[in-house]
Amino acid sequence: MLHTPLISAASCGKLRLVRLLVEGGAQVNGSNQRGETPLLAACKALGGEPAWKESVKLxxxxxxxxxxxxxxxxxGRTALMYACMQRAGAPVASALVAAGADPCIEDSSGASALVYAINAQHQPTVQVLIDACRAKGRDIIIIATETGTNRGPVTRRYLNVPPSPDSSPVSCMSPSDIILKTGSPITGRGAGGHRVATRRSWNKNNLDF
Structure with missing residues (x-):
């Protein structure tokens, strides 16, 4: 089945119909042949920031x-990944995170919601996801390629803060769990631009920046 009535209603942003279907017993986590659930379909259909209030309510x-x-x-993509890709805004990301969305889950390409938010250069959303990681005991290093004063590329590292708005918006990859050696952090190797590394516990004071 390509779409269930609930998935179709969610993807069209029809809150009233979604309510009626759910109250009538429709499966909230039912999926179609592409693995899309109503929540995934709704987030894929978000059209950029700010998301409509009705969409957030849905x-x-x-x-x-x-x-x-x-x-x-x-x-392998989650609702949070699609929300970040669509630049749906921090309120949407916050709602998903508050419900338990994990920003470090990877899709089949190895990218996470945090990676998509960074590449979309949407700092409020990036901050929401960083805060969510920090709440779970994870520290985040973002390695970003930026334009220096001489117009050449400069690599900078950011610890638990979003990169500069001047960062180069190119694709990157991110391991969801990586061992960082004190003084010599190892990061995921991507296509360039941003790399993100997370680890549950390490001494940030000993990092070699």
Whole structure:
């Protein structure tokens, strides 16, 4: 089945119809042949910042009715990843994170929601995701390629803060769990631009910046 009625209603942002279907017993976590759930479909359909208030209400309604914020489609992407890709805004990211969305889950390409938010250069959303990682005991190093004063590329590292708005918006990859050696952090190797490394516990005072 390509779409269930609930997935179709969610992807079209029809809150009233979504309510009626859920109250009528529709499966909130039912998926189609692409692995899309109603929550995933709703986030894929978000059209940029700021997300319409009705769209945010729809997402919160699904989450309140036990929609799985970490469900992944056939490409391994989550609702939070799509929200970041669509630049839906910090309120949407906050709602998903509050419901348990994990910003460090990777899709089939090895990228996480945090990576997508950084590449979208949306600092408020990046900060929401960094704060979520910090709340789980993870520190984040972002290695960004930026334009220096002489117009040449400069590599800078950011610890638990979003990169500069001047960072080069190119694709990157991110390991969700990586061992960092004190004084010599090892990061994921990507296509360039930004690299993100997370680890549950290490002494940030001993990092060699």
């Amino acid at each position: 997402l919160r309604f699904l989450l309140q009715n036990k929609a799985d914020p970490n469900a992944q489609d056939q490409e």
